[in-house]
Structure formats: C-alpha cells, structure tokens
C-alpha cells in the first residue's frame with residue numbers, strides 16, 4: 167500500500183477513513199509529531215520571467231515519521247484539517263519558513279517564501295497579529311512572506327476572515343490565490359480582497375499543449391491578472407515547451423519540476439544568486 171512518491175517520500179494510498187484503528191493511531195502520532203518537531207519544510211523554487219532568477223519559493227510541509235520515513239501532505243493534511251491540528255501545523259510551518267527566509271535574507275540571497283494557509287487559521291481571531299509576531303521574532307521584512315489562500319476561503323463571508331486578510335495586507339505580507347481557476351467562477355472577490363498574485367492551477371498547465379482550450383484559459387488568466395495589477399504564477403511546469411509558451415504569454419513566474427522539485431533548504435541554497443537585499 168505504500169510506494170515511493172515523486173519527491174522521494176513514501177505515502178499511503180489506503181483510504182484512512184475506512185481503517186478506524188490506523189486512523190486513530192495516525193492521529194496520535196501526528197499529535198506527537200507536533201510536540202516533537204517531526205515536521206520539516208521543503209522549498210520548491212519559482213523562476214522569474216523573463217530574467218530567469220530564483221527569488222522565491224513555496225514552503226511545503228513534510229513529516230519525518232519515525233517508522234515510515236518522509237511522508238507527503240497527502241498522507242496527513244486531511245487528518246490535520248479534520249482534527250483541528252492544522253492550526254498548530256500551520257504555525258510550525260510559518261515559523262520555520264520565516265526563520266529560513268530570514269537566514270537567506272541575511273546571507274544576501276533574499277527569497278520570498280510562500281506559505282499555504284488553512285481556512286481554520288484565517289478563522290482564528292488574532293491570526294494576523296500572530297503572523298506579525300513571527301515576522302518580528304525572525305526579523306523578516308513582511309514582503310518576503312507570501313500567504314497562499316484558495317478561492318473558497320474568500321467566499322467564507324466571515325468578518326474575522328476578512329479582517330485577518332485586510333490586516334495581513336496592511337502588514338505588507340503578499341497574498342496569493344492558489345489553484346486559481348479550479349474554484350468558483352465568481353471573480354468579484356478579486357475586487358473585494360487585497361490579493362496581489364494569482365497561481366494558475368497546474369491542471370491548466372498540464373493541458374497547455376493538448377488543445378486550444380487550456381491555452382486560451384491560461385492566456386486569459388494572465389491578461390486579466392495583469393490588467394488588475396496582479397502577478398501571475400504558473401504551477402506544475404514540467405517541460406520546456408510549457409516554459410516557452412508561458413514566456414510568450416508573459417507569465418511572471420514559473421513553478422514546477424522543470425525548475426526544481428521541493429527540497430530541503432540546504433539543497434536549494436547553492437542554486438541561489440547572491441545579491442544585495444532589495
């Protein structure tokens with residue numbers, strides 16, 4: 167039931183819901199993982215266009231499980247969401263990612279780090295203040311942190327979510343919409359929320375060469391994003407033909423296996439240019 171994933175981790179294809187005992191065991195183990203700092207953060211670089219520089223990366227959580235080895239989010243994120251542990255998990259990832267970004271910044275290799283959020287974090291009163299405290303403690307300028315939200319989070323209609331989002335933007339944190347194009351068709355939230363970046367879902371990138379449809383959608387998202395003053399990132403870029411098309415379409419940043427897989431910070435560092443902090 168377990169196999170080696172593309173990023174060198176194993177994960178379970180078993181449906182955890184149907185195995186009550188395994189699920190309970192995994193839940194207890196995840197609680198212990200949070201107490202014992204078994205979560206690690208991998209970084210997947212993004213490439214700037216047209217220049218090609220690596221100035222940003224996405225933080226992706228992994229679980230260094232004492233028996234099962236390195237586990238992918240697919241093995242535990244859903245469980246973390248269901249049990250509420252996602253809030254502590256998210257805090258730990260944010261803390262680690264900001265500490266790492268601060269280290270790169272101080273080394274003259276500044277990187278903006280994108281961190282995925284759960285809606286449960288955004289529903290916490292005082293979440294934005296917590297983020298401010300982490301930035302202060304790690305001495306990271308706010309614009310080196312990007313937070314990734316999904317379209318469904320912006321449709322929550324909760325005052326606390328809206329307040330957190332406004333307060334985060336006021337701090338100077340960058341806000342991106344992840345998996346853009348897969349959620350709801352209403353684009354009204356682009357006006358209502360202070361978003362500065364769209365990440366085109368990788369399913370559209372995968373279809374770029376297959377037919378006219380996905381290419382038209384990708385081009386339209388880029389044009390619309392730019393006319394709203396947003397940066398546009400393509401995720402799941404796997405081959406050179408996709409890179410060329412996205413360059414022609416004037417996409418701002420590329421992320422995907424072609425640029426680099428998610429990896430530990432110390433493996434990414436040698437690939438980063440040295441420059442004066444901006």
Ligand code: C2E
Pocket residue numbers: 173210225226227238239240243252256259282283284344345368401402403404421422423424428
């Ligand atoms: P996501 O935010 O859409 O992250 C991108 C996923 O696509 C990552 O999977 C990444 O390894 C994978 N990927 C990157 N480039 C390529 C490519 O060229 N081709 C293909 N086929 N895949 C690519 P990963 O690391 O397994 O993460 C899965 C999901 O888990 C993430 O999807 C995100 O929704 C969630 N996740 C990861 N870390 C966190 C976290 O710290 N907090 C929360 N709340 N969710 C997280």
Ligand code: CA
Pocket residue numbers: 224282314344
């Ligand atoms: Ca993401």
Ligand code: CA
Pocket residue numbers: 344345365367368401
């Ligand atoms: Ca995504």
Ligand code: CA
Pocket residue numbers: 345
């Ligand atoms: Ca996704």
